[in-house]
Amino acid sequence: MIKVNHVSFSYPGSNRNALKDVSLTIHENEFVALLGPNGSGKSTLSMFLNGIEIPDQGEVLVDGIKTSDEMHLPAIRRKVQIVFQNPENQQVGITVFEDIAFGLSNIGFPTDQMEEKVHLVLNLVNLNVPLDREVANLSGGEKQKLALASVLALEPEYLILDESTSMLDPFSARYFLTALKQARRKLSFALIYITHHLQEIEEADRVFLFNDGSLLKGCTLEELYQDSTSLEICKLKMPYFRHLGLLIKEQGVDVLKHANELEELGLL
């Protein structure tokens, strides 16, 4: 469980708080989304969850261990992995193999099992490229899948994705999300998903809404859809199919009940 207790923070040199007294809990295997307009503090919070940043006030505990406990920081960073908005920021190898193997070497993964593991995670994210392919020559979508494969190789217990589809075209974004869904079915990890697009988080267990550094509320998606004020404050648009579904429901047919199956069939 990740527990955020009364965290406040301002960046050095800034006179305003990027986070204001934020408290929330994320459970094992949960899928939560962090939502809110630009500059509301979502990415800042994500950096506290794995100890990239340590709060000025308050504390963050990962499975009971404070992120300020330097001795346990490497273990916390292994448990909580982040895929950033721009995959190029976290690519470290020249080739696809090197990129995934780098993190594995750092955790002492056996060299003789490395190639098998690299194949396994590439399959998991549906990235079919030769291991000696140069990372620089991959497409944006492929780079994003590689970043996902590299962190999945480390078997995180909590995975943070910060607007990971923002650089992808709609088809690549869809493939990326399908790969993520498949990975979650095979490995179990909590997913902390930052986005401005509600259609990407239809399966989220809970959403946390941020505005101006404060946590406005934590609720389910269904509750959010009934809260037009929060949707407006967070600059969120109800997905088109859900809007349509609600109109159809008013006529007595509940198509939204089958939304997941329709999505699996590629009809949404």
Ligand SMILES: Nc1ncnc2c1ncn2[C@@H]1O[C@H](COP(=O)(O)OP(=O)(O)OP(=O)(O)O)[C@@H](O)[C@H]1O
């Ligand atoms: N390195 C930094 N130095 C100073 N201020 C920063 C820094 N990074 C972010 N901020 C400020 O902190 C506040 C929160 O930013 P943050 O990036 O966490 O928002 P966000 O909700 O993730 O936004 P977006 O949706 O645009 O990605 C903003 O006012 C931003 O300008």
